[in-house]
Amino acid sequence: MIAILRKSASDEAVKHLVSWIEGKGLQAHVSHGENEIVIGLVGETEKIDPFLLESMDIVERVQRVSEPFKKANRKFHPEDTVVDCGHGIKIGGGHFQVIAGPCSVEGKNLIDIARRVKAAGATMLRGGAFKPRTSPYAYQGMGASGLDCLREAADELDMPIVTEIMDPRDVQLFLDKRIDVMQIGARNAQNFPLLKEVGKTDVPVLLKRGMSGTVDELLMAAEYIMSEGNDNVILCERGIRTFETRTRNTFDLNAVPVLHYLSHLPVVADPSHATGYRRYVEPMALAACAAGADGLEIEVHDCPERAWSDGAQSLTPEQFEQTMDRIRAIRAVIVSNHE
Numbered sequence: 575m576i577a578i579l580r581k582s583a584s585d586e587a588v589k590h591l592v593s594w595i596e597g598k599g600l601q602a603h604v605s606h607g608e609n610e611i612v613i614g615l616v617g618e619t620e621k622i623d624p625f626l627l628e629s630m631d632i633v634e635r636v637q638r639v640s641e642p643f644k645k646a647n648r649k650f651h652p653e654d655t656v657v658d659c660g661h662g663i664k665i666g667g668g669h670f671q672v673i674a675g676p677c678s679v680e681g682k683n684l685i686d687i688a689r690r691v692k693a694a695g696a697t698m699l700r701g702g703a704f705k706p707r708t709s710p711y712a713y714q715g716m717g718a719s720g721l722d723c724l725r726e727a728a729d730e731l732d733m734p735i736v737t738e739i740m741d742p743r744d745v746q747l748f749l750d751k752r753i754d755v756m757q758i759g760a761r762n763a764q765n766f767p768l769l770k771e772v773g774k775t776d777v778p779v780l781l782k783r784g785m786s787g788t789v790d791e792l793l794m795a796a797e798y799i800m801s802e803g804n805d806n807v808i809l810c811e812r813g814i815r816t817f818e819t820r821t822r823n824t825f826d827l828n829a830v831p832v833l834h835y836l837s838h839l840p841v842v843a844d845p846s847h848a849t850g851y852r853r854y855v856e857p858m859a860l861a862a863c864a865a866g867a868d869g870l871e872i873e874v875h876d877c878p879e880r881a882w883s884d885g886a887q888s889l890t891p892e893q894f895e896q897t898m899d900r901i902r903a904i905r906a907v908i909v910s911n912h913e
């Protein structure tokens with residue numbers, strides 16, 4: 575971290591600031607330039623609030639030299655992380671996976687949807703048993719029995735399950751039900767107690783970007799999980815809230831290469847929540863593939879108009895089959911270009 579001071583700063587004020595920095599356990603290296611005085615802060619700079627430093631009268635501006643995320647940072651871990659999701663399925667570092675299934679687990683139809691998506695080429699099964707709904711009066715999910723439906727379907731098809739956890743108190747339940755990947759949804763992207771609790775397990779976590787979350791906030795959320803010891807984090811871009819109203823969210827495709835540049839963690843894209851309309855899911859799924867996503871999460875329902883949630887953005891199994899064909903075509907181009 576570097577603090578650039580006002581030219582007019584008195585020697586006494588600079589000395590005072592240096593001892594304030596040293597008092598935080600850091601070293602302060604002062605250099606006097608022709609037009610400004612610069613202090614280089616060395617040590618555990620996370621202990622310093624950059625805004626507090628910048629608020630001091632003699633400080634003109636503060637610049638971070640290194641990012642606050644360490645474990646998720648590619649600088650300290652140059653190779654891509656490959657996350658093992660169980661059932662022989664790996665994601666990241668050239669392993670590409672498609673997670674598909676209904677928004678909500680609804681019971682009996684799950685196995686039919688699971689069979690269809692698997693036959694079309696999906697490698698992981700999704701479905702929400704605990705649903706984060708904007709309205710408390712909307713359907714809230716089947717709860718624990720929904721996890722059983724998922725486990726049953728996924729065991730029959732030998733697929734890993736991806737399902738959302740909303741409450742830190744449910745971690746043991748998810749472990750007991752042998753959930754392969756715990757999803758943390760956009761609405762819980764900064765639920766720090768939840769992030770810490772899943773961080774204490776070694777179960778892979780699909781961490782979605784908050785709807786108003788920056789890339790750095792997503793990486794700091796990953797850091798919360800990793801700092802507790804769980805390195806099995808998969809990042810997910812699922813659209814952010816902007817001024818645009820023609821789609822449910824705005825798919826930030828930039829985030830895919832940006833996350834790859836900044837972090838070694840696998841990056842999945844979710845064109846279903848990003849667009850909100852079935853007609854836009856396929857083009858944006860293909861675009862995300864072309865942008866280098868390590869995987870896609872796509873909502874599929876056997877009868878979208880009867881879906882208990884997110885029917886508008888759910889593909890029919892037939893549409894999913896066609897989308898998968900096109901995904902394979904895009905992947906073939908990307909993979910051959912990298913060889």
Ligand code: PEP
Pocket residue numbers: 677702706758759760761782812844847
């Ligand atoms: C979901 O995957 O069904 C979901 C609720 O996603 P998000 O958290 O991205 O809105």
Ligand code: MN
Pocket residue numbers: 677678847873883884
């Ligand atoms: Mn959904």
